[in-house]
Amino acid sequence: MPAGEDFIYLDYAATTPLHPVVAERMQAVQSTAGFNPASNHVAGRRSAAVVEQAAAQLAALLNVAPDSLVWTSGATESNNLAIQGAARLRAHRGKHLVTMQTEHKAVVDVFKALEKQGFEVSWLAPNPDGSLAVTTLTAALRDDTQLVSIMQVNNETGVIQDIAALGAACRERNVLLHVDGAQAAGKIPVDLGSLPVDLYSLTAHKFYGPKGVGALFLSKGTALEPLMYGGGQQQRLRPGTLAVDLIAGMGEAAAIAGRSIDADLIHLGALRNQLLQGLRNIEGLHINGPVDGAYPGILNVGLPDVEGESLLLALEPLCVATGSACNSRSQEPSAVLRALGRTDIEAQSAIRFSLGRATTSMEIERAISLYQDAVLKLRELAPERAA
């Protein structure tokens, strides 16, 4: 975070700050190319060129063809378009869908809505570390299964799913695979040119791009029923005038991510290790998710005897998350952590530290100190349980 901030921001999984180069690019586009790219005149063509450049930048990050990308307002819309669009278009072949209990609400709630519309959903349980066993997936696939949706990097625990193996299992059964890549794209190498993935959702603001813009990748030949009608833009899949400045920002953020992913992962790995070493001596502390092999930008820890809401307040000025960041005002224990076998209290006490490009070792040191002090304070305040 910039010097002088009165807080320590360790909530990069919720959102990342706009990269200054991205902001510059967006300002330039706003002042010189903020026209309708669908217009058939010189101004429109200038905007269309900006969109084409951004598509090329994003396509390069994902190793796909630029015309395989559809611009959306973010991952939530991409998830909705992919899941609803695929389920509805293929409903005449079968109405069975598969996903995990540990998906983000932007996926879970779409499947719940489809259940109300007559689709049958299998909710797969994770292994204790949050990963999905290929055997668990294959056992759930049926002749009438049309779509599987699995997130690549879990937003709460950082567990990385084996998309190559899971996708191969789907391909064998001719089932579409949608991947929610909101926490993966721009953060870990994602090669959709080689992964067996049919649909992939992503959003710009998770990798230092602007909020309000995302994309959906569709593999060649994958068809969807649109959610909206009117205008006919983007092969009629997602009509509406494109937000050229936001799209330019997403493209620029993708280009920066492509250049810095390797360095980011090394930086985040060192910081996560520092954080883990600093916290692991606290009595009763457990790690939610895998210790090794997880996305290094996320570390989720919990305690069996500390109340989560008080812990969050006692940690100020540390900005971290309890449960799902998109749902952080909820008092409900995290469904993800409950699926990993945590009790309600353990789940409510969970703190997700998510680190980013600007995080420093000094901030991690301060975070460790704040966490230790907060836990000590709350333990001293707590009366013994009744015998």
Added chain:
Amino acid sequence: MNGDPYNPVVRDYFARPEHAGEVMGEDAAVAFFEDQGMRIRLSAKVAREDIKTLRFLAWGCPHVIAAAEAFCRRFEGRPAAELANFDASQLMRDLAVPVEKTGRILVLEDTVRSLRAAIQDRNTSQAQD
């Protein structure tokens, strides 16, 4: 609206719970309640009908901790008989406790009632001695 779920009083009492702890000794009156996913322990030392020392321990959200601290600040040094005037609804207004947490403040009210009974029992047994 600034989106802060805690008003300045809650923040102050949570940050500096001056009455956190326990009154020790055989003459301490103690009450404990566990409900609504939270625990509260109140302990008091009473001399000549007045509450000389009042302490709390609490496991719960910031509103519960602040409410326990507010209770102690309000009644320490006051006649024990005034515990009957404890007003949970006034406390909720002072601390801007969200309505969905009403049950938690009522647990504090139950604990206060229990403390009152413990003080009366102690006074009765001391009078009999």
